[in-house]
Amino acid sequence: MKISATDLSLQAQGRNIVDGVDLQVAAGETFGLVGPNGSGKSTLLRLLAGLDRRARGIVELGGEPVSKLPRREIARRLAMVEQQAETGEALTARQVVELGRTPWLSALAPFGPADAAIVDNALQAVGMKGMAARNWSTLSGGERQRLQIARALAQRPRILLLDEPTNHLDIHHQLALLRLVQDLPLTVVIALHDLNQAMGCDRLGVMAGGRMVACGPPDAVLTSDLLRNVFRVGATSLTDPRDDVRLLRFHNLETFNEIPAAAADAACKSRPCRNP
Numbered sequence: 001m002k003i004s005a006t007d008l009s010l011q012a013q014g015r016n017i018v019d020g021v022d023l024q025v026a027a028g029e030t031f032g033l034v035g036p037n038g039s040g041k042s043t044l045l046r047l048l049a050g051l052d053r054r055a056r057g058i059v060e061l062g063g064e065p066v067s068k069l070p071r072r073e074i075a076r077r078l079a080m081v082e083q084q085a086e087t088g089e090a091l092t093a094r095q096v097v098e099l100g101r102t103p104w105l106s107a108l109a110p111f112g113p114a115d116a117a118i119v120d121n122a123l124q125a126v127g128m129k130g131m132a133a134r135n136w137s138t139l140s141g142g143e144r145q146r147l148q149i150a151r152a153l154a155q156r157p158r159i160l161l162l163d164e165p166t167n168h169l170d171i172h173h174q175l176a177l178l179r180l181v182q183d184l185p186l187t188v189v190i191a192l193h194d195l196n197q198a199m200g201c202d203r204l205g206v207m208a209g210g211r212m213v214a215c216g217p218p219d220a221v222l223t224s225d226l227l228r229n230v231f232r233v234g235a236t237s238l239t240d241p242r243d244d245v246r247l248l249r250f251h252n253l254e255t256f257n258e259i260p261a262a263a264a265d266a267a268c269k270s271r272p273c274r275n276p
């Protein structure tokens with residue numbers, strides 16, 4: 001299912017947190033959102049999920065405005081995993097994942113064997129089946145993160161929004177999660193800080209100052225000029241002889257300097273992000 005945004009904006013305390021974002025993500029595409037701290041990635045994801053009614057602009061899920069869809073219908077189409085997902089302390093790992101089935105249940109369709117099988121599969125997909133009986137409060141940060149992803153998978157959405165889903169994971173689970181996400185037959189929008197991991201997405205959108213300032217295939221977007229102007233780092237491009245994949249090695253240009261306003265403005269010109 002495709003997801004699109006037209007002139008999506010949010011102001012808070014007199015600031016443009018998200019500023020005129022135009023975006024189209026095709027069905028089945030993995031779209032990476034990258035950008036410096038505070039550039040608006042998490043806020044944009046929340047707006048795409050229809051979670052902030054103060055937003056201006058239009059978000060469409062499968063061609064229908066999210067603002068016109070009931071919450072339950074949104075949850076059947078779209079699942080989101082936020083950075084700091086919390087849940088009831090008293091729940092077991094399995095019960096957390098079972099929550100993902102909520103949009104599909106009703107008095108006439110209570111939780112049944114088909115739902116239990118979906119929950120099993122979701123736990124298996126993130127390598128958490130062996131911990132299903134553990135209490136949420138006893139799990140590590142990475143285990144909780146994998147469980148939240150399992151909850152989103154159990155929701156059986158058509159669109160998955162992930163906010164830095166690898167930030168608590170060890171390298172094995174980072175790579176496993178990225179592979180899982182790329183192989184899912186879903187439309188995925190994923191915010192990532194690791195630009196080498198982001199290179200595995202079909203397309204990238206670069207956020208700066210609340211605007212989407214570049215969008216396209218990773219190789220075309222992550223140029224040395226953009227890395228200098230938006231991320232304020234130098235970069236050397238290397239090629240892995242194992243599979244000829246391009247990697248970036250970064251160097252400091254400066255240490256924790258504020259960006260001069262003129263340079264920030266120049267780096268933050270919006271670009272509409274249409275399908276190729």
Ligand SMILES: Nc1ncnc2c1ncn2[C@@H]1O[C@H](COP(=O)(O)OP(=O)(O)OP(=O)(O)O)[C@@H](O)[C@H]1O
Nearest residue numbers: 012013017035036037038039040041042043044207
């Ligand atoms: N409710 C709010 N009121 C005021 N400012 C806000 C609000 N929510 C977010 N912001 C600010 O908006 C900016 C964008 O925040 P957001 O969390 O979307 O950035 P981000 O790109 O996800 O950052 P990070 O990479 O650090 O996670 C930040 O400067 C943040 O402080």
